Amino acid sequence: MSNSSDARPALYSQTLLAGLWRENPILRLLLGMCPTLAVTAAVKPAFTMGCCVIFVLLCSNIIVSLMRNLLKPHLRILMFTLTIATFVTIADLFLKAFQPEMSETLGPYVPLIIVNCIIICRAEACASKNGLIVSIIDAFGMGVGFTVTLCVLASVRELLATGAIFEIQILALAKEGGWFVKWAAMGMPVGAFLTLGLMLGLVNLVTGKKA
């Protein structure tokens, strides 16, 4: 009994850290590539998308974990999708009501969280097999890991495309007497592929993995 209570904090910290690095959804599992490529032209939309994913992940993991003993195996994917779709719709409505401009910027990518593999993957791999606390920690770790990676990717792209990060001008623009010339391609899909590819290469280099 004492062994299991001793093992719990270690399990919780392992679960939390898995999402941040070891099983980072973007850099290690290569999940959720659609929003990763589409909304990372600037940090603000990337951060908002990350927050929406954290909210949906947390809510879906809580619900799935609570009803895990009632799930029929052949209906479980249907139940996961239903749960995820509900919270994505709620997140979309809140964004339209309180952040209308950001909602327009993100366009269809908020409703598309429904088909984001990270969320259904965590429901299947973690929440449907674990208790409430582990599911919440897993959702938080995965969500934060996803958000941080999106923000890093978006920072690089926004800086090279506009000379700013979080809309704060950092590099002096050539047309205003500075030296930096905007690299428009970084704001387009090609910039997303390039930056993501370089980031993945860097991560593989750090972890000693051959691509």
Add this chain to the structure above:
Amino acid sequence: MSKIRHFIQQSWLLIAASFFFGLLIAVTSAGLSPRIEQNKINKRNRLVGALLPEARNFVALDTALEIVSVSGRKEKVEVFRAESEAAECVGWSFNAAGPGFADKIELVVAVDSKFEKIAGFDVLSSNETPGFGDQIKYDYYRNQYKGAPAGELELVSIGEPEDIDSKIVAITGATVSSEAVVEIISNSVTQVKEQMQGKGIIGNVKQQ
């Protein structure tokens, strides 16, 4: 009977969850809908307010007009009368849409009270290429329309953007987007003007 029991045993959770989640979405939507609708009205009023600075109030015409859009479909257009503080007509505004380079472009167009000159336009939604087509939102392109005649416009590749006439100078590297905006505005302004003249709405304004 056993089939029904089997069905309920298998799917009761799905049915209950559908009902619960549906209720949750309905409650959230009912609670947030007024705010979402107000956001849309505020955005439109803010954009038109910038184009018609004297406008304080926007009143929708009783009857919606029907025009043939650039893509050939019949579309209803709701025209708003912009009123000053003294309730005098200072202009008109309406939404217009058409195909752009990447996606549909939705504009809000404002014209003066006599429907003779365009007061300007702004972009409600578009998905044009960043750095190229999305320059239709920039002031240097939009300013060409301020004061242009409310009728047929022409897109030219070389010219002076500062000259205010029916010739609109295209954005370098974004001819399709530039042309799309010219077509949407020409098409909608011409038809709305004709119909309003036909209904005597503009004539009434002249008498004021």
